[in-house]
Amino acid sequence: MLKVENIVTRYGAIEALKGMSLEAQHGEVTCLLGPNGAGKTTTMFTIAGILSSHSGSITLDGIDLTHQSAPAIVRKGIALVPENRLVFPEMSVADNLAAGAYCRPRSEKTAIDQDLAGVFDRFPPLKNRREQLSGTLSGGEQQMLAIGRALMARPKILMMDEPSLGLAPLIVDEIFKIIQQLNEEGVTILLVEQNARMALKVAHKLYLLEQGTVTFEGSPTEMQQDELIQRAYLGAGAD
Amino acid sequence: MLNDYVLTIISNIGMISLIALSAYLLLVTGQISFGQQAFFGISAYAGAIATTLWGWPFWLALIFGSGLAGLAAGLIGLLTLRISGMYFSIATLAFAEMIRLSLFKLTYQIEIDGELVGPNGAEGFGEIRWIFDHDISVMEYTLLIYGVLMLVLVGMVLLERSRLGMIFRMLGSDALLTRAQGLNPVRYKITAAVIAGFIAGLGGTLYAHSFTYIEPQIFNVMLGVHSLAYGLIGGLGTVLGPLIGVAIDIGFLESIRIFQGYRMIVFGGLVAVMLIFMPRGILDEARVYWIKAVARRWFNA
């Protein structure tokens, strides 16, 4: 499992993460909720090795990831689906997927080809658009591509940063169905979301991040029963 | 004490400072021009033609040359309005080279006292005899150069403190913000271009009369890049910045014999290193602010 302990991450003189901790168990969907500016993306970046933490530790199944480089962390099994998808717009769907497998050694060529076929099976719209430039795909298709790209790294943990952002509600439903399906197939997912309602449906464990620290952790039921959170994030009449 | 050699260096510093200030002004408004040497050259030729071929008084030639340069600068500013960043910089480079190459084709000679005088393409434009004809000593001309430089400096300091100057700096740091304030960047960009062109022009006419011989090769890319580099080294926070840059290059490097033949190697390397650690020069905005704050505290104590 992924263990994040007391991470402090700074942007210059400002502390974006003031000592936050979470645990993501294998086979589960762990969700990090919180308002804008709470530090959710900063957390993702710190785990992914794009940002360096000032103090604290990150371990995956006992292996220390704390100050490793981004390529090393990808190789150790953590893949990120970035906020706003960040596909490679001028490159084809196929090239985008190849990018996801970039860090895997050449000896895994057969496995990589298998994974590629798997991604196309999972996301048929992508299969039809293999050579299309990813910048011309719809929002939902780009999200599928971003997820598929991350899956190409055959990660132990799939991190997703706000997958619902900028997508129409129908598409959001679709994406979350995919998330659920992935998890049922055994993929461990660490999810960052603002859309609390959708998150509650798929998550096994939730953390609430506010201003750089975790202010709540628990199961979906526990979160729904908490009155303060009800009012602040779920609206008075939440289901 | 001040022999002619030293005076020549001092006057060079003065004249080159003008083109450095010209590039600096544009830099402050966020436009990186590799082409100020075009206006330096236009004014050099125009001013020299005015005195040598048309017999105009010096001050009139100075205004004529610089005015023409300013006008040309305004025209270029107008043409390049819609492009910015690297595209703008390359466009200024292209324009300057076009001017330089055109000067190779410029032949305009008049017979004076039985001799043909005037620009003659690649052979240049010699016999710019104004200082000889009027018995001006090196010392006197140097004072003239610095007189003009002082006027320009005073003008620029006043500009710095004025609303226009503030808008210029705002353009430089955030063009989008400027537009959001309701200010139309177009007017200010062109104003800056014209002023910068004029200042470069002042340097150009002075230069032509100081060296008494000019040719197209002088107004090449290297001159333009140097002008930029001076501000970048000396600092973009104050008008003294480009002057410091010029002093370091011409005053220090050029005159110290050890650097003979290695000046570019040292200067070029210096610029590169400066850009890593001090991308806005020695006297950048932050340092100038700090110096002013310290001075204020010191005076109040």
Add this chain to the structure above:
Amino acid sequence: MTDFVQNCIDGLMFGSGYALLALGFTLVFGVMKRLNLSFGPSIMLGAYAGTWVYLNFSDSAWLVALATVIATVAVGIYVERLCFRAIRRDSTIASMVSSFAIWMQLEEVAMHLLPERTYPFPAFFTTTTIEFGPFYARSEHITMLLLTLLLLVLLHVFLFRTRPGLALRLVSDNPLASAYMGINNSSILFLAFALVSVLGGLAGFLILSADTQVTPFFGLWATFKGLIAMMLGGMGSLPGAILGGLLLGVVEANAFWYGGAVIRDLSAYLLLFVMLIVRPGGLIGQKIVAKQRAADERV
């Protein structure tokens, strides 16, 4: 009319050399969004190494080519470290000015290393004139064109069929996303410079051996030709670099024929200036400019 067509033929062949130089600029720009203005001088120093080998060691054109390429790569690494890697990501203009400053430095170094005005460069190819109909072409220019085409094919294979080539294209397209994929942007930058230096060295070798001499003006010349060609085609575009190079070659050949050397150079700059004002995206088009503006805003 024959003259015009002949000029176009000459222009296309010479333009292939320009295209190679433009590719060097555009590849670096694609990866880093910055211009390397020391490209020309670095090739010149490479050529000086080549000529030194020619004068002191061996007549073999292969060795000279090798020396040229290796020296160009060495200088390229120096420029990369000092002007590009060391400068902060968002200071694109700073890198440009820095590379310009190093250009000045390299020019002076060149003057010190080899103080004569001109040095011989081995002719790689035998000079004959091939005639077809009313037109003719010099064999060394045809060879240059063919070798350029070969290099282009190799470059294409590298970029589109190898893993490092993929990484280069990824970083050019979206450096941020590349970082998320675990691609080391610094290494890719280094790779780009090395690749471009090899390309430049080869381009320099081809151009100079057709000319059989190298002069201290070559650095300036190569930089400007490559820059103009790149911008004519569209900054950052590979096909643009080729088209731009060919266009420049044709325009220059005709301008030279009808007007002479000064008119030739003037036409090149005039064409560039007009292109920048009217259609900054070059022949390829506005898409590039829009993409860059978006990239700038993201930064």
